[in-house]
Amino acid sequence: MRKLKRRHPRRLPSRLILIVACALMLIAAFAPRANAALIRYYDMEGPPTAPYPVNLGSHSPALETGGFTVLDLRAPPLLAPTVQGPIYPAANTFVRPEIPFNLAGPPGTVSLGTNRNTDHPNFSVDIPFFSSTGIYDVTNISFAYSARGNGYAMVQVYMSTNGGVTFTILPGITALTSPSPGAQVILPAIALGTTLNIPNLVIRLNFTGAASNGENPQFDLDNIQIAGTIVPEPATVAGGLLGVLGLCWHQRRRLIRLRALPAHVRRVR
Numbered sequence: 001m002r003k004l005k006r007r008h009p010r011r012l013p014s015r016l017i018l019i020v021a022c023a024l025m026l027i028a029a030f031a032p033r034a035n036a037a038l039i040r041y042y043d044m045e046g047p048p049t050a051p052y053p054v055n056l057g058s059h060s061p062a063l064e065t066g067g068f069t070v071l072d073l074r075a076p077p078l079l080a081p082t083v084q085g086p087i088y089p090a091a092n093t094f095v096r097p098e099i100p101f102n103l104a105g106p107p108g109t110v111s112l113g114t115n116r117n118t119d120h121p122n123f124s125v126d127i128p129f130f131s132s133t134g135i136y137d138v139t140n141i142s143f144a145y146s147a148r149g150n151g152y153a154m155v156q157v158y159m160s161t162n163g164g165v166t167f168t169i170l171p172g173i174t175a176l177t178s179p180s181p182g183a184q185v186i187l188p189a190i191a192l193g194t195t196l197n198i199p200n201l202v203i204r205l206n207f208t209g210a211a212s213n214g215e216n217p218q219f220d221l222d223n224i225q226i227a228g229t230i231v232p233e234p235a236t237v238a239g240g241l242l243g244v245l246g247l248c249w250h251q252r253r254r255l256i257r258l259r260a261l262p263a264h265v266r267r268v269r
Contacts, residue, residue, distance in 0.1 A: 036139055038062045038104055040127060042224040045108040051090035054112050061105055063230060066128070070112075073122035073206075080122040081158055081206040082167050088123065092116050099182040099222040101144035111144075111222035117151050117210030123219070125205040126164055127226060134197040139190050140227040141203070146182035151219030153177075153209030157187055163200035170194075176207075182220070196231060 041062035046055035049067060056067045070088040073080035096113030114123060129136040141157060155174050158167040172188030187205075195201050203226065212218055 036227045037229060038225060039064055039129075039136065039138065039228055039230060040066060040224070040226040041104045042068060043103075043105065043108050044110050044112050044222055052093050052112070053090070053095045054093075054110050056112075059105065062226075068128075068224075069126040071122075071124040071126055072120040073124055074120070075122075077121055077208060081124065081156070081169070081204065084164055085122070085124070088114075088120060092120065094217050096146075096217055096220045099144040099146050099220060101182050101184040102142050102223040102225060103144075104223065104225055108222075111146070111220045113217035113220045114151075115215055115217050116213050117218050118213040121208060121210060123152060123207040123210075125207075125221070125224070127203045127205075127224075128164065129195070129201040129203065130163070131199055131201075134195075134199045134201060135231045136195055136198075136201055136228060137193060137231055138195045138201075138203060138226060138228040139192060140186070140225075141190070141205070142184065142186040142225045142227075143205070143221060144182055144184055144223040145176060145178075146180050146220040146222075147176055147178075147218065148180045149214050149216065149218040150211035151176075152207035153211070155185070155187065155205055155207050157190070158204035158206055159195065160202040160204065161198050161200065164202040164204075167202075167204055176209075182222075190228075195228070 038061060040058040041060070042056065043059055044054040044056070045059065046057065048054055049056040052070065056070070058065050058067070070093075071085045072088040073083070073085035075083065075085070092115055094113035094115070096111045098108045099111045100107060114120070117123065129138065147153075153176055155176060157170045157172070159170055160167045170190060174185060174187055176185065195203070205224075207219070210219070
């Protein structure tokens, strides 16, 4: 009586564990790290952004491009920063020399200069971070400035959750006391997670306290850095994980079929 050859059961569970482990390692390798990164960097270099004489776009080495809006909020100071306002008049802006502080890349040649600051008591820079799910975790903001002739004396950070229609004040106000030719300013850190899950996020730097109305440039701004983390959207991570799992499963099935072929056929393949 011929003895039947015992077939060994497939080790499916262990292989599945290996496939899942490999997929998770790949996803972890490509997912953004939790440490802070430079999201935006505004060094005012490049072709002018009309109607202004300097470029208002974000540049390398930042992770993202994107411009900012310069606003002149003429309402009473206690109310102005909480609402949207008119565009800052280009006639009161100038090309000024580079401020050699807070550089994230090579030194440039220009900064954004302003004059008649008391005519524009709330000089604001609005930086939008729009996304479909609110993936920006902004934690640190810094910039370089140069003040002459009693230009702006204070800066405070505001946040909008509705695309810049209204704003709320974030804790901390920073005095701008360094004399010309300039200084680096690191604003109070934003608490981790404060800006997450806000699809229409706008961060505002609001400059106030000007005491001079001269014709010469009185306040220059340069090298704005916005740091934090771009958190991946859950759908993107899940889709990537499923894609890697599918690829691994497809390769496993190919290997099983190849092993089932006779030895001489495998050698030909």
